[in-house]
Amino acid sequence: MNFDFSDDQKLLKEQVRKFLADKCPTKVVRRVLDGNETHADEVWKGLVELGVPATTIPEAYGGLGLSPLELCVIAEEVGRAAAPVPFDSSVVLATEALKLAGTEAQKVKWLPLLASGEATGTVAVAEGPEPPRPRNTRTTFGGGRLNGKKVPVIDGEAASFAIVLANTGGQGERAVSLVLVDLEQAGVSRRRVETVDPARKHAELVFNDAAAELLGAEGEGWRTLERLYDTAAVYLAFAQVGGAEAAMWMARDYALQRQAFGRQIGSYQAIKHKLADCYVKLELARSNAYYGAMMLTDDGADLPLAAAAARIAATDAYDFAAKENIQTHGGIGFTWEADTQFHYRRSRVLALGLGGPMAWKDKLVTRLEQKNVT
Amino acid sequence: MDFNDTPEEAAFRKEVRAWLEANATRKSDDKQSFRARNDDPNLLEKAKAWQAKKAAAGYARITWPKEYGGRGGTPILQVIYQQEESSYLVPLGFFDIGLGMCIPTMMAYATPEQLTRYVKPALYGEEVWCQLFSEPAAGSDVAGIRTRAERDGNDWVINGQKVWTSGAHYSDYGIIITRTDPSVPKHQGLTMFFLSMKTPGVEVRPIKQMSGGANFNEVFFTNVRIPDSQRLGKVGEGWKAALTTLMNERLAVGLPSGGLDVDELMELARDTELEDGPAIRNQQVRGKLAEWYVQQQGLRFTRYRTLTALSKGQTPGPESSIIKIVAASKMQDMGALAMELMGPAGIMKEEVPNAAGFQAQWIAAAGFRIAGGTDEILRNIVAERVLGLPQDVRVDKDVPFNKLK
Numbered sequence: 069m070n071f072d073f074s075d076d077q078k079l080l081k082e083q084v085r086k087f088l089a090d091k092c093p094t095k096v097v098r099r100v101l102d103g104n105e106t107h108a109d110e111v112w113k114g115l116v117e118l119g120v121p122a123t124t125i126p127e128a129y130g131g132l133g134l135s136p137l138e139l140c141v142i143a144e145e146v147g148r149a150a151a152p153v154p155f156d157s158s159v160v161l162a163t164e165a166l167k168l169a170g171t172e173a174q175k176v177k178w179l180p181l182l183a184s185g186e187a188t189g190t191v192a193v194a195e196g197p198e199p200p201r202p203r204n205t206r207t208t209f210g211g212g213r214l215n216g217k218k219v220p221v222i223d224g225e226a227a228s229f230a231i232v233l234a235n236t237g238g239q240g241e242r243a244v245s246l247v248l249v250d251l252e253q254a255g256v257s258r259r260r261v262e263t264v265d266p267a268r269k270h271a272e273l274v275f276n277d278a279a280a281e282l283l284g285a286e287g288e289g290w291r292t293l294e295r296l297y298d299t300a301a302v303y304l305a306f307a308q309v310g311g312a313e314a315a316m317w318m319a320r321d322y323a324l325q326r327q328a329f330g331r332q333i334g335s336y337q338a339i340k341h342k343l344a345d346c347y348v349k350l351e352l353a354r355s356n357a358y359y360g361a362m363m364l365t366d367d368g369a370d371l372p373l374a375a376a377a378a379r380i381a382a383t384d385a386y387d388f389a390a391k392e393n394i395q396t397h398g399g400i401g402f403t404w405e406a407d408t409q410f411h412y413r414r415s416r417v418l419a420l421g422l423g424g425p426m427a428w429k430d431k432l433v434t435r436l437e438q439k440n441v442t
Numbered sequence: 443m444d445f446n447d448t449p450e451e452a453a454f455r456k457e458v459r460a461w462l463e464a465n466a467t468r469k470s471d472d473k474q475s476f477r478a479r480n481d482d483p484n485l486l487e488k489a490k491a492w493q494a495k496k497a498a499a500g501y502a503r504i505t506w507p508k509e510y511g512g513r514g515g516t517p518i519l520q521v522i523y524q525q526e527e528s529s530y531l532v533p534l535g536f537f538d539i540g541l542g543m544c545i546p547t548m549m550a551y552a553t554p555e556q557l558t559r560y561v562k563p564a565l566y567g568e569e570v571w572c573q574l575f576s577e578p579a580a581g582s583d584v585a586g587i588r589t590r591a592e593r594d595g596n597d598w599v600i601n602g603q604k605v606w607t608s609g610a611h612y613s614d615y616g617i618i619i620t621r622t623d624p625s626v627p628k629h630q631g632l633t634m635f636f637l638s639m640k641t642p643g644v645e646v647r648p649i650k651q652m653s654g655g656a657n658f659n660e661v662f663f664t665n666v667r668i669p670d671s672q673r674l675g676k677v678g679e680g681w682k683a684a685l686t687t688l689m690n691e692r693l694a695v696g697l698p699s700g701g702l703d704v705d706e707l708m709e710l711a712r713d714t715e716l717e718d719g720p721a722i723r724n725q726q727v728r729g730k731l732a733e734w735y736v737q738q739q740g741l742r743f744t745r746y747r748t749l750t751a752l753s754k755g756q757t758p759g760p761e762s763s764i765i766k767i768v769a770a771s772k773m774q775d776m777g778a779l780a781m782e783l784m785g786p787a788g789i790m791k792e793e794v795p796n797a798a799g800f801q802a803q804w805i806a807a808a809g810f811r812i813a814g815g816t817d818e819i820l821r822n823i824v825a826e827r828v829l830g831l832p833q834d835v836r837v838d839k840d841v842p843f844n845k846l847k
């Protein structure tokens with residue numbers, strides 16, 4: 069039984085944690101939230117120097133060729149800092165999509181640029197206010213040309229390329245394919261969209277006969293996306309665990325410091341038990357995330373179930389910690405000035421990006437039924 | 443990361459499997475046997491026989507030192523044994539308090555001669571032990587107990603009452619926490635002893651539980667005389683000794699095993715028709731199933747994290763403190779849902795064989811949320827020990843016990 073990260077991985081985690089504590093304190097999150105920047109570029113450059121985007125990219129493509137476990141510990145720290153950097157979009161989604169379905173040429177072209185931080189990528193699936201499905205994907209791809217609109221696209225403004233879910237004309241789930249599109253071309257226009265978390269900028273992308281190419285086989289888009297989302301769910305679960313833990317300790321620190329009715333508010337059970345529940349949810353999430361991490365290595369036979377469980381537990385833990393952190397702070401917690409808002413906002417971005425908890429619960433039970441049959 | 447056995451562990455697992463195969467019956471899938479199995483009047487005798495067999499084979503307490511009949515093995519080996527045993531129909535539960543709490547407390551405080559006398563019979567199931575802590579006026583606040591022990595020459599004389607004592611009616615020995623000095627604040631005036639349940643003046647009266655059974659008891663002590671040699675720890679340091687007991691309770695890495703869980707509930711949901719089709723297709727049912735699966739797995743992997751730390755010789759983190767908080771409510775809520783799936787008949791104890799086990803768990807869970815630390819006390823413990831939040835206001839903390847109202 070070896071159900072823990074190695075000493076080297078813990079050391080890496082500590083290193084990223086120190087870096088982010090130093091270079092990405094909450095005032096940096098606030099600066100991006102309040103300002104015009106697409107992301108905190110100095111933090112991103114620092115993470116690039118630490119090798120973060122190169123972590124799981126094979127050495128043959130200019131990466132470090134480390135295991136998924138290294139990226140899990142990094143994700144936890146990025147989540148803890150609520151860092152405004154293209155981690156989930158580029159380091160997780162775009163990178164994993166290329167590794168999963170890219171042709172040799174596509175990998176040779178993009179992975180080294182991702183590893184070195186010269187390029188970032190993103191994944192564009194949603195088309196407005198409806199959970200994305202093959203049948204409501206109206207963006208089309210044919211004859212090497214992409215047409216349609218994707219919104220919201222995380223980091224869509226700054227990304228060099230996007231992996232887009234597009235209709236290619238098949239039946240049912242096979243109606244859609246993944247398409248790789250260079251965003252720096254005339255056929256692409258981008259516009260920032262306002263979201264509940266301005267510290268993570270999102271965009272609307274409009275494709276007008278944009279030159280693009282298939283990523284993976286035609287008609288395989290939905291299946292590939294599901295695999296991609298399983299992998300991403302595990303990494304994001306670690307980010308959620310980090311965020312939940314940060315929110316929990318923020319609430320705890322305030323509960324020690326704030327007095328009401330002649331005592332620390334942290335001595336009232338309504339507060340103590342609430343924070344104990346944060347801890348319970350956090351540990352359930354952490355344990356499920358560990359198993360997800362384990363399933364990212366080896367052949368990961370149990371990844372679909374492990375990823376769903378990790379995602380459900382981590383979403384629950386982060387949602388709960390983020391909202392109860394504000395509640396523990398009282399009035400000050402509801403101000404623009406307070407740091408409590410960062411986790412509240414981020415917890416929703418992370419909860420919805422790959423599909424929300426209702427959808428994942430349904431998916432989990434479907435997978436459990438399939439497993440019990442076999 | 444992996445769950446792989448080391449070669450030593452794999453060899454042990456193989457050995458355990460072969461032994462179980464030769465000595466026990468595999469669990470049948472027949473859910474209907476649930477009630478019959480648990481109402482068996484000869485369960486204690488069967489459990490004692492099984493315990494003796496297990497002890498003779500060296501599987502009763504794998505982590506105990508060899509001199510006490512253990513194997514000197516790692517906690518992992520203990521878990522491997524439990525994993526394997528859980529596939530077999532064996533009577534369990536009668537020795538957990540004794541071997542999990544009482545004997546470890548003895549090991550911390552009793553003399554070598556006493557250990558030679560008491561450990562082996564407990565291990566072999568020949569002598570059963572119980573924990574005499576809770577009283578009518580002191581459960582969560584166990585330091586508030588009133589049972590008196592007064593010194594008389596070389597003896598102590600005990601008067602008072604304990605309650606909720608699991609298994610007292612079939613126990614041979616017990617560890618008991620008493621008040622020896624009421625003139626000091628409550629935690630300071632306590633002393634721990636062990637005694638035979640057959641000592642004159644000890645009277646055990648079973649209490650019928652909500653479940654219908656009577657597994658816990660009132661125990662009355664009237665001028666019960668025991669020698670000072672049965673004292674565990676120093677006079678006035680009974681709280682420290684009690685914490686040793688309670689710590690062992692929390693260290694027990696095991697979950698309630700063998701119960702009905704998500705797999706069984708899914709099976710029930712597949713076999714049950716609601717108005718719009720099988721219950722398994724109902725989105726609300728699916729949502730609940732997913733949440734319980736996530737909890738089930740979360741607890742399992744939390745335990746693995748603890749075991750990993752133990753196997754590396756590190757002190758485990760506090761993560762296992764979440765286990766009972768989650769497990770007890772989950773058991774209760776799953777039971778309630780299983781009954782709901784039967785419609786109005788879900789309350790019936792006949793004609794709903796599929797739900798009988800869940801009904802029993804629904805009832806038992808109400809006690810599980812209280813026994814061994816209530817949900818509320820466990821949340822306090824997490825808040826105080828893990829998160830470092832202040833203790834509740836304790837108005838009685840520094841007041842001599844006999845000055846409390």
Ligand SMILES: Cc1cc2nc3c(=O)[nH]c(=O)nc-3n(C[C@H](O)[C@H](O)[C@H](O)COP(=O)(O)OP(=O)(O)OC[C@H]3O[C@@H](n4cnc5c(N)ncnc54)[C@H](O)[C@@H]3O)c2cc1C
Binds near residue numbers: 581606809810813
């Ligand atoms: C099935 C079962 C088996 C048991 N077996 C044994 C045994 O073998 N030996 C033994 O010694 N005892 C045993 N007990 C007793 C058990 O330890 C106590 O019942 C338990 O500690 C609660 O104490 P109480 O019953 O006095 O309830 P109380 O302490 O009176 O609690 C009543 C309610 O008040 C709440 N409460 C109390 N204090 C606080 C607080 N500080 N903050 C917030 N809420 C609080 C509790 O959570 C609970 O909800 C058993 C109990 C059960 C149900």
